[in-house]
Amino acid sequence: MGIYINDKKLDLTGRTFGRLTVIEVDTSITKLKSRQRRWLCNCECGETTTVAGSALKNNQTRSCGCLRKEASAAMGRASRTWSLKHGESKSPEYRSWNAMVNRCLRKGNPAYKFYGALGVLVCSRWLTFEKFLTDMGRRPNLAYSLDRINPRGDYTKENCRWATREQQANNKRNTILVSYKGETYPLRPLARSLGIAPDMVDDRINAGWPVEEALTRPAKVWKLYITYKGEAKSIIEWSKVTGIHNNTIRERLKRGLSPEECLNNWKPS
Numbered sequence: 128m129g130i131y132i133n134d135k136k137l138d139l140t141g142r143t144f145g146r147l148t149v150i151e152v153d154t155s156i157t158k159l160k161s162r163q164r165r166w167l168c169n170c171e172c173g174e175t176t177t178v179a180g181s182a183l184k185n186n187q188t189r190s191c192g193c194l195r196k197e198a199s200a201a202m203g204r205a206s207r208t209w210s211l212k213h214g215e216s217k218s219p220e221y222r223s224w225n226a227m228v229n230r231c232l233r234k235g236n237p238a239y240k241f242y243g244a245l246g247v248l249v250c251s252r253w254l255t256f257e258k259f260l261t262d263m264g265r266r267p268n269l270a271y272s273l274d275r276i277n278p279r280g281d282y283t284k285e286n287c288r289w290a291t292r293e294q295q296a297n298n299k300r301n302t303i304l305v306s307y308k309g310e311t312y313p314l315r316p317l318a319r320s321l322g323i324a325p326d327m328v329d330d331r332i333n334a335g336w337p338v339e340e341a342l343t344r345p346a347k348v349w350k351l352y353i354t355y356k357g358e359a360k361s362i363i364e365w366s367k368v369t370g371i372h373n374n375t376i377r378e379r380l381k382r383g384l385s386p387e388e389c390l391n392n393w394k395p396s
């Protein structure tokens with residue numbers, strides 16, 4: 128997909144993408160077909176499958192196929208039986224559930240690119256509407272809607288609540304939005320979907336890296352840059368310029384100080 132600079136060298140062994148955990152490179156297929164690496168993965172459901180690296184990194188493939196099957200079955204089941212029987216299909220809880228499943232699992236959904244495509248999952252328990260309703264209870268009133276407590280997390284009992292618009296806005300304020308390849312994304316889910324540690328991306332952006340570079344540069348060659356007065360230099364370079372020990376600068380950065388505070392002879396009181 129051209130997102131990774133060193134695609135061929137990137138080792139996905141042990142990494143988790145949705146329900147898939149990468150076991151090893153599937154060399155038999157790589158040699159026969161293309162230069163694109165394929166990876167042997169274990170699925171949570173117990174199946175084993177082989178997936179192209181790019182499909183994993185872009186969250187195109189997040190299970191052996193069981194996820195989509197379960198979602199379709201759940202939607203069918205819900206609309207056919209219980210929910211219809213109880214007139215439930217018109218309830219606000221059902222509509223919230225339906226919208227959640229769709230934006231996470233249906234590629235055709237307009238919101239999919241902000242959810243499913245970024246790796247946001249619905250826990251398998253919640254693929255059944257009744258269980259979702261049992262866990263969440265009824266929506267308190269019109270002012271409430273389904274909200275993820277950690278906006279970077281999945282749709283699970285632990286991470287969801289009925290929240291007012293105000294609560295949700297507070298939550299979203301903590302979400303950094305970035306522009307990447309011409310689209311706006313919440314930073315941390317985007318980092319996750321690109322297979323790069325969100326904390327590291329946060330650190331890089333705080334240190335003044337351009338967004339694209341912060342999201343794509345492999346961790347191994349990570350060199351922290353600090354932009355100050357229009358100049359981007361590594362910690363070592365800044366250390367030489369300012370005479371402040373590089374470990375001191377690093378420590379200040381970790382504490383979340385601004386470049387200005389990191390590079391001036393500032394002492395905590």
Ligand SMILES: [Zn+2]
Pocket residue numbers: 146170171172173174190191192193194
């Ligand atoms: Zn599976």
